[in-house]
Amino acid sequence: MRNAKQGDEQASPATKGSLEPVIDPSARVHATADVEADVTVGPRTSIWHRAQIRVGARIGADCVIGRDSFIDEGVTLGDRVKVQNLALVYHGVTVEDGVFIGPNAILTNDRYPRAITATGELARADDWQVSPITLRHGSSIGAGAVVVAGTDVGRFATVGAGAVVTRDVPDHALVVGNPARRLGWVCACGNRLNDPRTGKPAPATPEATDELRCVVCERRFQYFPDAETIREQTATANQGAPA
Numbered sequence: 102m103r104n105a106k107q108g109d110e111q112a113s114p115a116t117k118g119s120l121e122p123v124i125d126p127s128a129r130v131h132a133t134a135d136v137e138a139d140v141t142v143g144p145r146t147s148i149w150h151r152a153q154i155r156v157g158a159r160i161g162a163d164c165v166i167g168r169d170s171f172i173d174e175g176v177t178l179g180d181r182v183k184v185q186n187l188a189l190v191y192h193g194v195t196v197e198d199g200v201f202i203g204p205n206a207i208l209t210n211d212r213y214p215r216a217i218t219a220t221g222e223l224a225r226a227d228d229w230q231v232s233p234i235t236l237r238h239g240s241s242i243g244a245g246a247v248v249v250a251g252t253d254v255g256r257f258a259t260v261g262a263g264a265v266v267t268r269d270v271p272d273h274a275l276v277v278g279n280p281a282r283r284l285g286w287v288c289a290c291g292n293r294l295n296d297p298r299t300g301k302p303a304p305a306t307p308e309a310t311d312e313l314r315c316v317v318c319e320r321r322f323q324y325f326p327d328a329e330t331i332r333e334q335t336a337t338a339n340q341g342a343p344a
């Protein structure tokens with residue numbers, strides 16, 4: 102195992118199991134963090150107080166893993182991922198690069214949970230089925246949101262604070278509420294996309310011909326009704342409708 106000695110960070114984080122974690126020397130792991138066996142931690146990543154990183158988790162470069170957060174067995178986090186305080190990321194979740202997971206957010210893995218079998222015995226691993234979740238590149242999960250097992254959150258989508266996501270979220274969609282419903286659309290920079298005709302945030306279901314715009318970074322998008330998604334318009338790309 103390799104890791105940095107910085108301030109009150111530890112030289113040897115707590116380990117469990119047989120394979121020691123591999124922690125890049127430039128990563129910072131607080132002394133109270135619990136990093137289990139066979140974990141990898143990439144360059145410049147910070148892991149804060151009492152975070153628990155379970156066996157076999159893979160954490161990329163330049164990530165920030167907040168206080169009291171939980172990264173379960175075998176979870177993969179890409180690069181530049183922010184996991185805020187108290188967030189829970191369970192087994193079966195894949196987090197792509199640049200994802201934001203807000204404080205107290207919960208990413209679940211069992212759509213129909215039970216502690217016991219139908220005959221009353223303690224449920225074992227074989228009785229339990231993981232429904233995976235993928236959080237795509239650049240997406241954000243708001244504070245206290247719950248993503249129900251078996252749903253994906255699209256590229257640069259945003260899940261509002263306190264939402265309960267029960268269905269896949271399209272790329273760039275903004276969803277809120279319980280169950281989460283689409284409120285509108287967000288840019289790669291995170292701001293709401295506007296309908297230039299009204300100057301107001303674009304609705305959940307724009308006209309196919311509408312060009313949605315970000316007034317902050319000036320990116321432009323087009324809505325594709327059949328796929329219920331938007332695509333960025335670029336000068337060079339011949340994009341066509343998404344599959």
Ligand SMILES: CC(C)(COP(=O)(O)OP(=O)(O)OC[C@H]1O[C@@H](n2cnc3c(N)ncnc32)[C@H](O)[C@@H]1OP(=O)(O)O)[C@@H](O)C(=O)NCCC(=O)NCCS
Pocket residue numbers: 203204242243244245259260261262263264275276277278284293
């Ligand atoms: C979803 C969000 C991006 C919308 O922000 P906004 O574009 O400024 O939207 P508005 O405040 O104008 O709200 C528009 C409507 O959606 C509702 N709304 C906004 N956020 C909501 C939420 N999280 N859940 C449910 N409804 C919400 C508003 O009440 C309003 O409804 P109304 O038109 O009936 O009055 C924002 O409220 C949010 O939840 N951001 C995430 C914050 C967060 O968790 N940060 C984590 C780091 S601390």
Ligand SMILES: [Zn+2]
Pocket residue numbers: 288289290291292315316317318319320
């Ligand atoms: Zn923008």
